[in-house]
Amino acid sequence: MREFIPPTSRFIGLPDGFPMRRGGALYGARVAYETFGSLNTARDNAVLLLTGLSPDAHAASRPDDPTPGWWEAMVGPGKPVDTDLWHVICVNSLGSCKGSTGPASTDPRTGEPYRLSFPDLSIEDIADAAAHAVRALGISRLACVVGASMGAMSALALLARHPDLARTHISLSGAVHALPFSIAVRSLQREAIRSDPDWLQGRYEEEDGPRRGMLTARKLGMMTYRSAQEWDCRFGRSRISERRRAEQERFGLEFEVESYLDFHAQRFADRFDPNSYLYLSHAMDRFDLDDGAGGGPAGALARMRVERALVMGARSDILFPLSQQQEIAEGLSAGGAEVGFLPVDTPAGHDAFLVDTERFGPPVAKFLALVA
Amino acid sequence: MREFIPPTSRFIGLPDGFPMRRGGALYGARVAYETFGSLNTARDNAVLLLTGLSPDAHAASRPDDPTPGWWEAMVGPGKPVDTDLWHVICVNSLGSCKGSTGPASTDPRTGEPYRLSFPDLSIEDIADAAAHAVRALGISRLACVVGASMGAMSALALLARHPDLARTHISLSGAVHALPFSIAVRSLQREAIRSDPDWLQGRYEEEDGPRRGMLTARKLGMMTYRSAQEWDCRFGRSRISERRRAEQERFGLEFEVESYLDFHAQRFADRFDPNSYLYLSHAMDRFDLDDGAGGGPAGALARMRVERALVMGARSDILFPLSQQQEIAEGLSAGGAEVGFLPVDTPAGHDAFLVDTERFGPPVAKFLALVA
Numbered sequence: 001m002r003e004f005i006p007p008t009s010r011f012i013g014l015p016d017g018f019p020m021r022r023g024g025a026l027y028g029a030r031v032a033y034e035t036f037g038s039l040n041t042a043r044d045n046a047v048l049l050l051t052g053l054s055p056d057a058h059a060a061s062r063p064d065d066p067t068p069g070w071w072e073a074m075v076g077p078g079k080p081v082d083t084d085l086w087h088v089i090c091v092n093s094l095g096s097c098k099g100s101t102g103p104a105s106t107d108p109r110t111g112e113p114y115r116l117s118f119p120d121l122s123i124e125d126i127a128d129a130a131a132h133a134v135r136a137l138g139i140s141r142l143a144c145v146v147g148a149s150m151g152a153m154s155a156l157a158l159l160a161r162h163p164d165l166a167r168t169h170i171s172l173s174g175a176v177h178a179l180p181f182s183i184a185v186r187s188l189q190r191e192a193i194r195s196d197p198d199w200l201q202g203r204y205e206e207e208d209g210p211r212r213g214m215l216t217a218r219k220l221g222m223m224t225y226r227s228a229q230e231w232d233c234r235f236g237r238s239r240i241s242e243r244r245r246a247e248q249e250r251f252g253l254e255f256e257v258e259s260y261l262d263f264h265a266q267r268f269a270d271r272f273d274p275n276s277y278l279y280l281s282h283a284m285d286r287f288d289l290d291d292g293a294g295g296g297p298a299g300a301l302a303r304m305r306v307e308r309a310l311v312m313g314a315r316s317d318i319l320f321p322l323s324q325q326q327e328i329a330e331g332l333s334a335g336g337a338e339v340g341f342l343p344v345d346t347p348a349g350h351d352a353f354l355v356d357t358e359r360f361g362p363p364v365a366k367f368l369a370l371v372a
Numbered sequence: 373m374r375e376f377i378p379p380t381s382r383f384i385g386l387p388d389g390f391p392m393r394r395g396g397a398l399y400g401a402r403v404a405y406e407t408f409g410s411l412n413t414a415r416d417n418a419v420l421l422l423t424g425l426s427p428d429a430h431a432a433s434r435p436d437d438p439t440p441g442w443w444e445a446m447v448g449p450g451k452p453v454d455t456d457l458w459h460v461i462c463v464n465s466l467g468s469c470k471g472s473t474g475p476a477s478t479d480p481r482t483g484e485p486y487r488l489s490f491p492d493l494s495i496e497d498i499a500d501a502a503a504h505a506v507r508a509l510g511i512s513r514l515a516c517v518v519g520a521s522m523g524a525m526s527a528l529a530l531l532a533r534h535p536d537l538a539r540t541h542i543s544l545s546g547a548v549h550a551l552p553f554s555i556a557v558r559s560l561q562r563e564a565i566r567s568d569p570d571w572l573q574g575r576y577e578e579e580d581g582p583r584r585g586m587l588t589a590r591k592l593g594m595m596t597y598r599s600a601q602e603w604d605c606r607f608g609r610s611r612i613s614e615r616r617r618a619e620q621e622r623f624g625l626e627f628e629v630e631s632y633l634d635f636h637a638q639r640f641a642d643r644f645d646p647n648s649y650l651y652l653s654h655a656m657d658r659f660d661l662d663d664g665a666g667g668g669p670a671g672a673l674a675r676m677r678v679e680r681a682l683v684m685g686a687r688s689d690i691l692f693p694l695s696q697q698q699e700i701a702e703g704l705s706a707g708g709a710e711v712g713f714l715p716v717d718t719p720a721g722h723d724a725f726l727v728d729t730e731r732f733g734p735p736v737a738k739f740l741a742l743v744a
Contacts, residue, residue: 116622180607180629181600187630188591190623195584197569201622212567219560220592228553228693235552237660250488250573251562251650255657257552258559278623285627288609318690321600 024119032099037083050151056098301331396491404471409455422523428470673703
């Protein structure tokens with residue numbers, strides 16, 4: 001099955017019988033991770049990085065793998081998350097197909113890929129697996145847990161379930177739960193994959209997966225990751241070349257924006273397992289921050305024990321709207337944490353933390369300087 | 373093939389050889405229409421209503437058909453478009469499957485449905501067919517042409533191509549052309565239909581069409597017709613009943629918002645021809661207001677000969693953003709028309725002209741009172 005593991009990712013085994021929150025348990029499971037920078041002797045300079053739905057653990061280039069990472073502009077020597085100071089641990093989410101155990105992994109009980117026999121996945125499971133990895137690396141307290149997008153949900157789940165694990169928190173374009181528009185987007189993405197006859201109820205073989213469904217799902221995602229204004233500037237009503245248009249099927253590609261979406265969706269479909277996508281996407285819809293002590297997300301936020309937090313989001317984000325970042329900031333603040341809330345004016349939408357690092361970098365650097 | 377014609381719609385034949393702007397011609401074609409209210413003896417109280425992509429000509433209930441129309445709250449005796457004063461003509465768009473000739477209609481040359489042999493459709497063709505219908509009804513000058521959504525594009529095309537046909541204009545949630553976000557939405561809707569193996573390159577039979585593709589396309593449409601805020605209030609994170617959830621396939625319906633989208637999409641798929649949808653959707657993407665005299669959309673707007681216009685749009689519209697209505701208002705104003713531009717604060721998004729008639733009704737009524 002499709003697993004796409006960066007060459008420098010390493011692995012930490014999860015204990016046999018690793019319990020999944022919605023039922024079931026994993027055996028012989030593992031978490032993929034990469035580290036950047038050195039752990040100091042006090043073991044107190046570790047920063048955990050939790051990712052969005054699609055990235056692997058390769059957050060940045062390393063001496064042994066110069067391939068740029070998914071957060072290359074943000075992580076490295078002298079960069080906002082400065083690896084001259086910090087020991088950065090990036091964990092690939094449980095359920096992903098990028099090295100951590102997920103639906104594309106082999107089930108040791110059968111020797112076959114799990115596919116849809118993988119247990120129901122929750123954001124809390126992703127958080128628990130990451131917490132296990134941190135402790136297995138000999139770190140009992142993180143200087144900071146940083147999460148972006150789905151990773152911001154995972155970080156909140158980690159703080160709620162492992163209250164002493166992190167001293168501070170950076171939340172980028174996150175939410176305590178999904179609202180109906182985002183649920184509808186992801187539901188439709190899953191529908192596109194499930195409607196593709198090549199999905200075969202998850203029983204596709206590696207080279208015959210539901211590619212058209214994956215393309216539609218990814219294009220729909222990209223439409224909600226950026227902003228209409230950005231596309232107006234970038235593409236306007238430009239058309240692809242007449243030569244390329246002549247090659248298209250009826251109703252095929254015509255405008256540059258269609259070609260751009262298609263190019264990126266093809267790349268994504270080459271590198272992501274459809275079942276894994278379904279599991280992670282579904283986990284995001286179902287996540288609703290709760291520490292079991294009452295009061296819902298606000299109660300859980302107020303009981304978190306971080307000393308300081310930085311909460312950022314983009315005003316142009318339609319998938320995780322800014323009001324959701326404000327909710328996180330206010331909730332943490334109500335619990336006594338010293339919280340900076342920073343709305344960002346950027347046309348880059350939800351993806352701003354990935355692409356508008358000019359605006360996201362300096363506040364992150366400043367926050368981490370205070371933490372040090 | 374699927375044609376869904378309201379019982380009270382009537383028809384006007386188009387001249388044989390009706391030329392299509394992008395090539396080809398129609399033979400034995402017709403336009404479906406309904407009228408509401410009486411034409412006065414001076415024949416100067418006619419108001420033409422041009423519709424969005426999906427409606428038929430049944431804009432409102434009539435004595436001989438009490439079925440509510442698609443703009444029931446706006447058209448009728450004493451309503452904002454007051455049929456005690458106005459003779460309202462609602463024309464079903466050429467290319468639709470609601471009575472006017474389109475891909476689902478029988479090609480008289482073959483006795484078979486056109487399907488994809490229907491000529492390329494443009495918004496200008498829709499405008500020309502509507503203009504022909506108006507003149508065939510003995511009206512040489514309309515008191516007003518009213519267009520909403522795609523109908524607002526059709527109305528602009530009509531004003532550019534038939535400059536003396538209308539004295540005034542009401543443009544609701546319209547645009548002089550589509551911007552990349554809207555193109556991407558519609559491109560993805562078409563992709564969902566085209567990816568459905570039951571589409572068969574348009575050669576499906578009536579009962580075996582690309583239903584799953586139509587469902588996905590319509591759901592995606594609905595996500596852009598309303599606003600996230602409206603859904604937050606309406607659905608929040610409510611789930612469907614446990615009983616219904618137990619009946620679902622894996623990754624099936626769970627949240628109320630998913631169930632809502634599914635219900636409405638099923639209804640739509642029952643009543644709309646997939647090929648017709650592809651043609652109309654594509655025509656919207658390609659439309660770019662131009663009267664051939666230079667200066668692009670701004671030039672065409674400035675040369676329009678309407679005396680007065682009312683241009684309205686919703687601030688929450690993501691498909692036809694408010695800046696596009698402003699562009700229409702400024703363009704018409706530059707040509708000397710007396711133009712009212714009215715941005716509407718409503719959570720109802722692009723569909724506000726359909727559902728928030730409390731906010732759209734009074735300005736329309738006030739404008740028409742000035743026209744009378």
